[in-house]
Amino acid sequence: MTPRVRVPETGYNFAYLDEATKRMIRRALLKAVAIPGYQVPFAAREMPMPYGWGTGGVQVTAAILGRNDVLKVIDQGSDDTTNAVSIRAFFARTAGVAVTTRTRDATVIQTRHRIPEAPLAEGQVLVYQVPIPEPLRFLEPRETETRQLHALAEYGPMHVKLYEDIARHGHIATTYAYPVEVAGRYVMDPSPTPKFDNPKMDDCPALQLFGAGREKRIYAVPPYTRVRSLDFEDHPFRVQHFDRPCALCGAGDVYLDEVLTDDAGGRMFVCSDTDHCEARREAGHRGEGA
Amino acid sequence: MYVAVKGGEAAIASAHRLLAEARRGDPAVPEIGVDQIAGQLALLVDRVMTEGSLHDRDLAALALKQARGDLIEAVFLVRAYRTTLPRFGASEPLDTGAMRLARRVSATYKDLPGGQVLGPTFDYTHRLIDFALAAEGASEPAAQAEPAPDAARAPRVTDLLGQDGLIEASPPDEGAPVGDLTREPLDFPAERDLRLQALARGDEGFVLALAYSTQRGYGRTHPFVGEIRVGEVEVEFVPEELGFAVPLGRLAVTECQTVNQFHGSAAEAPRFTRGYGLAFGHSERKAMAMALVDRALRADELGEAGGAPAQDQEFVLAHCDALQATGFVEHLKLPHYVDFQAELELVRRMRAEHAEATQEAAE
Numbered sequence: 001m002t003p004r005v006r007v008p009e010t011g012y013n014f015a016y017l018d019e020a021t022k023r024m025i026r027r028a029l030l031k032a033v034a035i036p037g038y039q040v041p042f043a044a045r046e047m048p049m050p051y052g053w054g055t056g057g058v059q060v061t062a063a064i065l066g067r068n069d070v071l072k073v074i075d076q077g078s079d080d081t082t083n084a085v086s087i088r089a090f091f092a093r094t095a096g097v098a099v100t101t102r103t104r105d106a107t108v109i110q111t112r113h114r115i116p117e118a119p120l121a122e123g124q125v126l127v128y129q130v131p132i133p134e135p136l137r138f139l140e141p142r143e144t145e146t147r148q149l150h151a152l153a154e155y156g157p158m159h160v161k162l163y164e165d166i167a168r169h170g171h172i173a174t175t176y177a178y179p180v181e182v183a184g185r186y187v188m189d190p191s192p193t194p195k196f197d198n199p200k201m202d203d204c205p206a207l208q209l210f211g212a213g214r215e216k217r218i219y220a221v222p223p224y225t226r227v228r229s230l231d232f233e234d235h236p237f238r239v240q241h242f243d244r245p246c247a248l249c250g251a252g253d254v255y256l257d258e259v260l261t262d263d264a265g266g267r268m269f270v271c272s273d274t275d276h277c278e279a280r281r282e283a284g285h286r287g288e289g290a
Numbered sequence: 291m292y293v294a295v296k297g298g299e300a301a302i303a304s305a306h307r308l309l310a311e312a313r314r315g316d317p318a319v320p321e322i323g324v325d326q327i328a329g330q331l332a333l334l335v336d337r338v339m340t341e342g343s344l345h346d347r348d349l350a351a352l353a354l355k356q357a358r359g360d361l362i363e364a365v366f367l368v369r370a371y372r373t374t375l376p377r378f379g380a381s382e383p384l385d386t387g388a389m390r391l392a393r394r395v396s397a398t399y400k401d402l403p404g405g406q407v408l409g410p411t412f413d414y415t416h417r418l419i420d421f422a423l424a425a426e427g428a429s430e431p432a433a434q435a436e437p438a439p440d441a442a443r444a445p446r447v448t449d450l451l452g453q454d455g456l457i458e459a460s461p462p463d464e465g466a467p468v469g470d471l472t473r474e475p476l477d478f479p480a481e482r483d484l485r486l487q488a489l490a491r492g493d494e495g496f497v498l499a500l501a502y503s504t505q506r507g508y509g510r511t512h513p514f515v516g517e518i519r520v521g522e523v524e525v526e527f528v529p530e531e532l533g534f535a536v537p538l539g540r541l542a543v544t545e546c547q548t549v550n551q552f553h554g555s556a557a558e559a560p561r562f563t564r565g566y567g568l569a570f571g572h573s574e575r576k577a578m579a580m581a582l583v584d585r586a587l588r589a590d591e592l593g594e595a596g597g598a599p600a601q602d603q604e605f606v607l608a609h610c611d612a613l614q615a616t617g618f619v620e621h622l623k624l625p626h627y628v629d630f631q632a633e634l635e636l637v638r639r640m641r642a643e644h645a646e647a648t649q650e651a652a653e
Contacts, residue, residue, distance in 0.1 A: 048417035076400070086414040093416075132506070141507030141598075169553055169560070260402040263445045265453055 015062040015095040021045055025063035025218070029209060032220035035181030038150075039133050044216040054087060054112055055213030057129035061091065064125060064209070070098045072106035077114035077255065077272035084112070101275050113176075115197040117254050117276040120206035122223065128191040130212035133219060135179045135189040139158045155187050158230065166235055175240070181228045182221055190227075196239045196255045201227040246271045247289030249280035313358045327351040336542075336571025337361065341612060342368030343491050344375075345474070345541050362493075362612045369613060373472070378507050380468050382526040382535050384568075386545045387446050389521040392572075396447050397515040398549055404444020409520060410572075447516035448547045448564060457549060457562040478604050485587055485603060489580045490569060492610030498575060500600040500610075501582035507597030511585045512551035513565060520544045520572050544569050546577035550585050552592060563592060 013019065028042035047055040065071065071091055075084040079101040087110060088099050100106050103116040110127040111226035120126060136146045139157045149155070158179060172178075178195035182188045190198060191210060192193040201208060201221060208221040221227060245252040247268045254276065256269040268289050271277035281290070314321065328335055328351035342365045350368055355361035369631040393409025396402055408414075410433075451457040461482075469484040489497055504511050522542050526535040531571060546567040554560035565585030566575035586600040599605055609615060 050417075053413075078400075081400075082408070082414050086416070089414055137507045138510050139507075173553060257400045260399055260450055263443070263450060265404045 003046075009173040012094055014066045014067070015091065015097075016048070017045065017059065017062045018220065019253040021059075022063045026220045029060065029063065029220065032209070033207070033222050035186075036221055036225050037180075037188040037219060039217040039219045041216055042218050044213045047213065049086070049090070052131060053083060054110070054129035056211030056215075056218070057110050057112070057127050057213075058087060058090070058211075059213060060127045060209050060211035060218065061108060062095075064127075065091065065095055066107060067095075067097065068098050069107045070105055072100050072103065072109045072275075073111075074109065074114060074116065074273075074275075075112040076257070077116070078274040080274065102279075103275055105126075110235060113192050113194075114255070114272060115193060115200045117251075117271070117273040118279075122203055122205040124206040124213030126204075126206050126208045128193075128208065128210045129193045130189065130210045130217070131214075132177075133189055133210065133212040133215050133217040135177075135187050150186060153185065155181075155230075158187060162230060163232070166232070172231075172235065173240050178237075179230050181230060183225050186222075187230070188219060188227075194240060194255055195229065195237075198227070198229045198237070228256055242269060244269055245287060246277060247287045249277045249290070250287045251277070251280055251285070313356070322355060324348060324351045324355055324366075327354050328419075333572060334361070336370055336569070336573050337494060338364045338470055339570040339578070340573050340576060341365045341491055341493065342372065344368050344372040362616050366613055366616075377473075379527065379530075382528065383463060384525065384543070386519065386522045386523055386543070386568075387444075387449065389444075389519055389523050389543075389545075391444060391519055391521040392542075393520040394444060394517065396517045398447060398517075402447065402450065419497070444519075444545065446519075448549070451516070451549065451562065455561065458552070458564060460564070476607060478607075479590075480603060480607060482584070482588070485607060486566065486568075486580070486584060488607045488610055489567075489583055492580075493612035493615065494573075494576045494579070496580040496610050496612070496615070500586070500606060501579035503598065504582055504586045504600045509586045509589065509596070509601040511548075511565065511582060513548040513582055513585065514550070515578065516547045516549040518544065518546045518574055518577065520574070542571050544571065544573045544577045546574070546579075547579045548583040548585060555593065563588070592622075 015022075015252045017025075024043055028040045032038065032040045044056065044059060049055060049058065061071070071088065073084045073088040073091075074078065075081040075087075078084065079088075091097055092099050099248075103109065104117040104121070106124065108125050108127060108128065109116065109120075112129040115126065134143070134146050136149055136155075136158060139148065139161055140146050145205060149157070162172050162174070165171065168244055174195070176194045177192040178198055180188050180190050180198060180201065190201060203224055203226065204221070207223055207224050209270055210217075210219045210221075212218070229237040240255070242252075242256050246254060246255075246256060248270050251271060257272045259268050260266070261266055270287075270289075293560075308638045318570055328347045331351075331354065334354060335347055335350045336356060338361065339345055339347065341361075342350060342353070346368075349371065350364065353364040353367035353371075354361075356367060391404070391407055393408075393411065394404060394407045396406060448460070452459060469487065470483060470489055471484050478486070480488070503509070505513075520542070522540040524540050525538045527538050528535050544567075546565075548565035548567075550564040550565055552561055563585065565581035565583075565588075567580030567582075567584065569576040569580070583600055583606060586598070587603050587606060588603040589596045594601075596602070
């Protein structure tokens with residue numbers, strides 16, 4: 001898709017939100033950047049898409065978007081999944097900004113559940129849609145308790161949970177939304193990205209912003225910040241590994257989607273990051289299913 | 291002035307006349323037709339049928355008209371009608387795998403046999419009020435139908451996962467009679483058939499809130515929506531005198547099957563587990579919420595730590611029915627003069643004693 005500029009929707013402010021709301025969100029963002037990994041409460045607005053569809057990410061994107069930005073939106077790594085199409089269309093309509101599917105051409109990338117395979121660069125912003133911002137939520141459902149645990153940097157329960165996984169199953173049984181420690185202080189939920197993507201967050205040149213609309217929290221990882229996946233010396237953090245390359249482009253170091261091709265056990269594995277896959281095929285790479 | 295204790299009969303008759311007038315609204319505006327409700331407020335009708343436990347579109351639409359759009363009141367009317375109907379028996383299990391699909395989405399596979407069929411959904415609409423709808427008479431452009439999926443080629447996701455043993459098998463049909471909580475009082479602990487019946491009839495808002503609570507840490511179940519399918523299925527029935535199944539007709543249902551984590555035990559290998567939701571018509575929210583709560587209520591069976599509201603079947607099943615809930619909450623507006631008089635007497639006596647005691651202490 002070539003970047004194109006359209007006339008924004010009339011009757012609404014640039015990028016939908018009013019300027020006062022944007023300023024409120026930007027203040028939360030500045031605080032979030034200043035305290036990496038800390039969940040900053042913000043007065044999230046009701047948006048014209050449902051909670052759970054990415055209202056937090058959409059508000060963050062709306063607050064940072066400028067007229068010269070080039071926006072990419074992915075869901076599950078892909079630009080053409082329904083929700084990515086919908087959010088991209090929303091900003092094309094309300095902000096009239098240029099949109100793209102190419103990771104390297106984008107200045108703002110809003111994502112749900114993936115980090116692009118292509119390395120991000122300085123000046124780019126990755127906006128995550130976050131359903132449950134609190135990494136301790138499934139150990140302690142009460143917000144009053146978890147706030148205190150963070151304040152005291154009391155992350156013992158999380159380590160115990162990971163240890164119990166190892167004791168019971170032989171390995172840590174968390175495969176996505178795998179908790180990380182940011183800048184040596186706060187334990188943070190990376191959003192439900194597969195843990196495969198966790199290493200990409202570490203020392204990343206791009207700014208990473210996280211928006212949770214329903215839970216009304218914003219947090220951030222500034223560029224070149226240490227992001228460490230929690231683990232143990234004798235059970236070091238490991239990412240998923242696929243025993244075959246992408247059937248379309250042959251890439252072997254990427255995250256793959258399993259696609260069922262029939263009801264007799266037929267299946268193929270293809271890149272979850274569709275832009276990465278297309279770029280590789282354009283460059284002449286071929287997988288065995290192509 | 292002494293308020294008449296008699297005269298209730300005349301008051302009730304007047305109230306009913308007022309109600310009829312209020313229901314009709316401005317007589318200058320054309321009266322709404324039952325066919326309009328059935329056709330244009332279809333999702334509301336589906337909900338009344340689901341919570342009313344009776345598949346009859348026209349009746350549900352009429353109930354909505356009579357109830358002035360009050361959902362629970364409409365459910366009430368349908369339930370009160372349903373209870374008078376004779377019962378011939380239970381149908382054969384619905385074969386939702388053979389559903390004539392109007393919509394089918396899987397959140398676990400990007401693509402799968404039968405494909406993803408969006409169908410008529412609000413999911414990716416932007417919630418901007420369409421003021422053009424206020425102007426009546428504008429004809430909508432005919433929808434470009436998606437290529438019709440081959441129903442026979444859209445096996446259920448749980449069946450596909452089941453081929454590899456990755457998900458628990460569906461419980462075998464042992465031919466045991468299906469429970470019916472409208473004919474037998476609910477007994478705890480309730481089996482899954484009765485739990486599912488209670489959830490299907492349960493208030494959508496309540497079941498939804500319980501499902502939501504499991505997503506926020508109060509009884510987490512790690513759900514994935516394996517599949518939601520909406521469409522028509524054939525209902526078959528075996529009359530005793532025939533001894534074989536005959537089709538009774540088709541009805542529209544929404545089915546949701548969730549795929550939930552289970553880490554296994556010493557005796558069992560890790561595998562996924564199921565949550566199940568089924569509702570009349572197009573009732574996705576209800577079917578999904580039901581599936582999440584169904585799975586949460588299996589905590590005991592699967593040896594999971596319990597204690598959250600959604601995992602407590604006495605709490606859930608005793609409170610999910612909108613009619614029971616509204617009945618008991620709203621009954622508070624009935625006269626309670628005599629009970630209150632008794633309380634009043636007690637409070638006055640205790641206050642007097644309290645005053646006496648304070649005075650004595652001061653002296």
